[in-house]
Amino acid sequence: MAVAIASESRLSSVQGRRPSLATLCSHSSLQIFHGARTEGFSTLGLCVGAPPRFYDAFPLARPDRFLSVPTVRELPSVAAQLRSEGAIIVPHGSFVEYVGPQAFSELDVPVFGNRAVLGWESDRRKEREWLDRAGVPMPAAYEDLADVDGPVIVKYYGAKGGKGFFLAKNREALADFRPTGPYVIQEYVLGTRYYMHFFYSPLSDRGYRVGHGSLELLGMDRRDEANIDELYKLGAQEELLKAGIRPTFVVTGNVPVVLRESLLPKAFDVAGRIVEQSIDLFGGMVGPFCVEGIMTEELEFKVFEISTRIVAGTNLFISGSPYSDLVAPGLSTGRRIAQEIRRGEAEGRLAEILS
Ligand code: ATP
Numbered sequence: 001m002a003v004a005i006a007s008e009s010r011l012s013s014v015q016g017r018r019p020s021l022a023t024l025c026s027h028s029s030l031q032i033f034h035g036a037r038t039e040g041f042s043t044l045g046l047c048v049g050a051p052p053r054f055y056d057a058f059p060l061a062r063p064d065r066f067l068s069v070p071t072v073r074e075l076p077s078v079a080a081q082l083r084s085e086g087a088i089i090v091p092h093g094s095f096v097e098y099v100g101p102q103a104f105s106e107l108d109v110p111v112f113g114n115r116a117v118l119g120w121e122s123d124r125r126k127e128r129e130w131l132d133r134a135g136v137p138m139p140a141a142y143e144d145l146a147d148v149d150g151p152v153i154v155k156y157y158g159a160k161g162g163k164g165f166f167l168a169k170n171r172e173a174l175a176d177f178r179p180t181g182p183y184v185i186q187e188y189v190l191g192t193r194y195y196m197h198f199f200y201s202p203l204s205d206r207g208y209r210v211g212h213g214s215l216e217l218l219g220m221d222r223r224d225e226a227n228i229d230e231l232y233k234l235g236a237q238e239e240l241l242k243a244g245i246r247p248t249f250v251v252t253g254n255v256p257v258v259l260r261e262s263l264l265p266k267a268f269d270v271a272g273r274i275v276e277q278s279i280d281l282f283g284g285m286v287g288p289f290c291v292e293g294i295m296t297e298e299l300e301f302k303v304f305e306i307s308t309r310i311v312a313g314t315n316l317f318i319s320g321s322p323y324s325d326l327v328a329p330g331l332s333t334g335r336r337i338a339q340e341i342r343r344g345e346a347e348g349r350l351a352e353i354l355s
Pocket of ligand 1: 139153155186187188189190193223225249251292294304305
């Protein structure tokens with residue numbers, strides 16, 4: 001059995017009643033509401049100002065009710081109302097970013113997943129320590145510019161969508177680098193990017209066993225990233241820099257991908273290690289997470305980032321993916337979250353999956 005990550009008092013608002021699932025109206029909310037509805041939950045959309053009109057276009061994903069706040073930062077002020085409605089918050093990739101990590105970690109409402117993960121994922125160095133301890137291959141990191149011996153990517157802390165990242169093809173090219181804040185320098189890995197959507201269930205006792213539960217692969221995508229993805233069509237980067245155009249990695253969409261089947265053992269091994277290590281470090285991740293990495297031509301998978309909540313790439317698979325269809329037909333990550341909560345309720349084990 002997994003460890004409890006929620007106190008009795010945190011769970012009191014959802015005990016002895018049917019909870020409703022709530023999330024912020026953005027990112028992957030359509031999928032989360034659709035999945036919750038399919039599993040028989042009532043749904044609550046948290047929005048800023050008037051409810052977004054586009055939900056009217058998607059009747060199967062429209063939340064049953066909306067709760068409006070003047071700004072996202074004011075969400076903590078409606079915590080008591082959320083508790084009185086028996087809400088469980090399902091955080092998505094934008095939720096923590098908009099609400100702010102501090103406010104999110106203190107939000108006095110039950111949240112799906114382990115909030116303790118925040119301390120390990122929001123700082124690039126701590127995340128690296130987690131992956132290092134797990135024995136997961138990563139792009140080399142350089143402490144000193146003088147050690148650079150190949151192409152590198154310089155990443156700023158908290159750079160959303162890789163804004164302001166600096167690419168240099170060698171040490172000499174780094175001479176032009178003028179830091180504007182704290183950064184890390186990484187080996188620029190040449191290969192193919194894969195964003196793998198996993199789900200760790202601490203409640204499950206069958207399937208691919210990891211930690212106290214089991215690991216599922218629900219989908220995989222690659223991100224369309226403006227403007228880097230199409231840069232090659234315009235010529236060499238140096239020429240563009242002369243023209244004042246810098247590469248960015250701002251995500252503009254997602255495309256579905258599948259991995260060579262012979263590489264799946266590697267994918268599961270990496271994801272399994274990340275989960276096992278999370279259990280040792282902070283009691284374990286729960287639910288969806290995304291392993292983001294680059295497969296080299298030597299077929300080594302180097303992980304540059306993990307996202308520890310539902311990622312927007314899962315929106316491709318609302319009616320199932322080539323992987324999730326082999327777990328259960330038509331299974332989305334949003335629906336899988338709702339199933340996990342339903343099971344936690346039925347088995348009296350919500351303390352293992354909510355925090
Ligand atoms: P987001 O918050 O949107 O996930 P981020 O600011 O955390 O972005 P990363 O996810 O680390 O940044 O990287 C953004 C993009 O940069 C990746 O999707 C990938 O295309 C590219 N990238 C990151 N690290 C490397 C690397 N070591 N080698 C090559 N490309 C990389």
